[in-house]
Amino acid sequence: xxxxxxxxxxMNDVAIAAGVSLKTVSRVINEPDSVRESTxxxxxxxxxxxxxxxxxxARSLKLGRYGCIGVVLFHLSGGAVDMIDGIADxxxxxxxxxxxxxxxGGEKMTLADAARRMSQLPVDxxxxxxxxxxxxxxxxxxxxxxxxxxxxxxxHPTCSTVSDDxxxxxxxxxxxxxxxxxxxxxxxxxxxxxxxxxxxxxxWRAALETRGxxxxxxxxxxxxxxxxxxxxxxxxxxxxxxxxxxxNDCMANGVMMALRDKGLSVPDDVSVIGFDDELxxxxxxxxxxxVKFRHRELGIRALNEVVAGLEAPSSRSRTLVSGVLxxxxxxxxxxx
Amino acid sequence: xxxxxxxxxxMNDVAIAAGVSLKTVSRVINEPDSVRESTxxxxxxxxxxxxxxxxxxARSLKLGRYGCIGVVLFHLSGGAVDMIDGIADxxxxxxxxxxxxxxxGGEKMTLADAARRMSQLPVDxxxxxxxxxxxxxxxxxxxxxxxxxxxxxxxHPTCSTVSDDxxxxxxxxxxxxxxxxxxxxxxxxxxxxxxxxxxxxxxWRAALETRGxxxxxxxxxxxxxxxxxxxxxxxxxxxxxxxxxxxNDCMANGVMMALRDKGLSVPDDVSVIGFDDELxxxxxxxxxxxVKFRHRELGIRALNEVVAGLEAPSSRSRTLVSGVLxxxxxxxxxxx
DNA sequence: TAACGAAATGACAACGTTGTCATTTCGCAA
DNA sequence: TTGCGAAATGACAACGTTGTCATTTCGTTA
Numbered sequence: 001x002x003x004x005x006x007x008x009x010x011m012n013d014v015a016i017a018a019g020v021s022l023k024t025v026s027r028v029i030n031e032p033d034s035v036r037e038s039t040x041x042x043x044x045x046x047x048x049x050x051x052x053x054x055x056x057x058a059r060s061l062k063l064g065r066y067g068c069i070g071v072v073l074f075h076l077s078g079g080a081v082d083m084i085d086g087i088a089d090x091x092x093x094x095x096x097x098x099x100x101x102x103x104x105g106g107e108k109m110t111l112a113d114a115a116r117r118m119s120q121l122p123v124d125x126x127x128x129x130x131x132x133x134x135x136x137x138x139x140x141x142x143x144x145x146x147x148x149x150x151x152x153x154x155x156h157p158t159c160s161t162v163s164d165d166x167x168x169x170x171x172x173x174x175x176x177x178x179x180x181x182x183x184x185x186x187x188x189x190x191x192x193x194x195x196x197x198x199x200x201x202x203x204w205r206a207a208l209e210t211r212g213x214x215x216x217x218x219x220x221x222x223x224x225x226x227x228x229x230x231x232x233x234x235x236x237x238x239x240x241x242x243x244x245x246x247x248n249d250c251m252a253n254g255v256m257m258a259l260r261d262k263g264l265s266v267p268d269d270v271s272v273i274g275f276d277d278e279l280x281x282x283x284x285x286x287x288x289x290x291v292k293f294r295h296r297e298l299g300i301r302a303l304n305e306v307v308a309g310l311e312a313p314s315s316r317s318r319t320l321v322s323g324v325l326x327x328x329x330x331x332x333x334x335x336x
Numbered sequence: 337x338x339x340x341x342x343x344x345x346x347m348n349d350v351a352i353a354a355g356v357s358l359k360t361v362s363r364v365i366n367e368p369d370s371v372r373e374s375t376x377x378x379x380x381x382x383x384x385x386x387x388x389x390x391x392x393x394a395r396s397l398k399l400g401r402y403g404c405i406g407v408v409l410f411h412l413s414g415g416a417v418d419m420i421d422g423i424a425d426x427x428x429x430x431x432x433x434x435x436x437x438x439x440x441g442g443e444k445m446t447l448a449d450a451a452r453r454m455s456q457l458p459v460d461x462x463x464x465x466x467x468x469x470x471x472x473x474x475x476x477x478x479x480x481x482x483x484x485x486x487x488x489x490x491x492h493p494t495c496s497t498v499s500d501d502x503x504x505x506x507x508x509x510x511x512x513x514x515x516x517x518x519x520x521x522x523x524x525x526x527x528x529x530x531x532x533x534x535x536x537x538x539x540w541r542a543a544l545e546t547r548g549x550x551x552x553x554x555x556x557x558x559x560x561x562x563x564x565x566x567x568x569x570x571x572x573x574x575x576x577x578x579x580x581x582x583x584n585d586c587m588a589n590g591v592m593m594a595l596r597d598k599g600l601s602v603p604d605d606v607s608v609i610g611f612d613d614e615l616x617x618x619x620x621x622x623x624x625x626x627v628k629f630r631h632r633e634l635g636i637r638a639l640n641e642v643v644a645g646l647e648a649p650s651s652r653s654r655t656l657v658s659g660v661l662x663x664x665x666x667x668x669x670x671x672x
Numbered sequence: 673t674a675a676c677g678a679a680a681t682g683a684c685a686a687c688g689t690t691g692t693c694a695t696t697t698c699g700c701a702a
Numbered sequence: 703t704t705g706c707g708a709a710a711t712g713a714c715a716a717c718g719t720t721g722t723c724a725t726t727t728c729g730t731t732a
Binding site: 008051053054055056057058060061064066068071073076077078080081084085088089091092097098099100101102104119120121122143144145223224225226228229249250253254257258279280281282283284285286 | 344387389390391392393394396397400402404407409412413414416417418420421424425427428433434435436437438439440455456457458479480481559560561562564565585586589590593594615616617618619620621622
Binding site for chain 3: 020021022024027034035036039058060061062063064
């Protein structure tokens, strides 16, 4: 039995109900201190009574900004949760909301298409979460008035980028092996098209070559344990294989299981390192040493980068978030 | 060296450049067929030349809607990725974008607070992803003009809800045991505050009681493998324990490892079922039978429910998305 | 009490679209 | 050519805010 007069209650309605001008209502919302307390109370009472809610569209139209950051998901993988979590938290902290769309697969998976769609939405800047290669990566130009940050390990000619230091993480793991007397490191990759996998492989290769070691042929996996197991069976037969770097923990676990099934011990016979440090969730007393990336931190950095660039959309920076080696017992020190 | 005249190009600028009226530009965008082809081309050319992008705020203000659905994340867990994926896909398909905010922990974690924030943002309706209890759940009333769907296993007095049928899934798993001759089923729970865990436990209890079986004391876990391992050590000593239902796959794996370490075989001595069907990703040749929930489907349903209710925000419905039992080899048929 | 500066409030335009309704232009038959 | 209905286009208001500037009210001092 409340007011059914109009669909939405406007500031004007509140103003009339409170016996003040529209502008005063506006002030109560935006600069409360400039309104006398008695007036303010009256307005608040009227807002409450009428169920007033400020109109986002009108406000944004006048202000020329939205208070929203766009997020484009090109790909949704496990690590993405933590990253989104970081983005969302950082956004909340800075008073921004997120506007999200998904552009997976299909012809539409280009940066240009995503940017076109985003720029029709309420956003002051945007973040692209790109985990695979897209056709127009190099040729893409972001809208000049919309700060754009791409989460990708590749460098972009005009946009800011943020990434885990996947390459550095892989290098770190290799050096960890080599510093403990291992003469070579085998590598089990993830899916071919994954940029993460490619970067991890690149880092592995670089680390070996730096030491003058010829990298052996990498084994192709698909992120899942079964492919790691298959790789492990092959590796078990290589007498020179004392160290294996797997592109994620699941495959590393597969490798370890295969080695054991072949009568080899980890770490006594073969040492193993994985990525993502998530095996402990699934395996009790897990011994797997693993390179962990701080996805949450990544998201936070990406958001901060966008917000920092709102005033200067054409600025460009490159941020790398380093990984951490979580040491457990899966690596043997051959020097001992 | 392009136009630096104004910050943003408006329809009016395009109209002048194309030598038509502002309204004609509007028509080119919204009802192209009502504009002569030659005129249309001229306008398109002008839009291209000036880099015109329609202003979201002005458009929404006039139309009275945003084309965005709000999503509130109260909690961000593993299954949430797939759910968000489903929501995003369904939204994309129906031409909606998502407006997302996070409300985790703290005093602010009430439905009322989330609704207040959301209703200041560009949204036509909203989805709350609620995996834990909040104080004001029962007393909460959604804004009358904003369709609200809550993803939660609990029924809500006024809002539509969507949920996995966690209870049914647990019941299904128990009956699977009982139908194969098991006389009792032990249960390993997840974290106490988790609604999922509570519902799974409820279903387990109900299934046993329906058959006149007194449910044994449930074992308290925390979702991770180590807690499952601890539970497994306890269960290994119970002579009447032939069947274990663990509230997720990680703990189920912990249980299995403990049983094996105690010299018991799965499934010969003890049968095990888990939840979420994700062990195969981490364990090669996994034998764990598991109840899988279709999180993606859940997200799709939630979004569709919101969109369907946009015109009638006060409508209310309850949707349950059933789980699926993925059969592997971890359950022994005692009748055989 | 008068005069004054500061504080509080108000009137009005503007943001960039779309809806309404009026006007112009077009194609075609007489 | 003229006339006519339909198609194409345009003028103007409106959506609900906030910024600008003018006006009113207040508290203080002379």
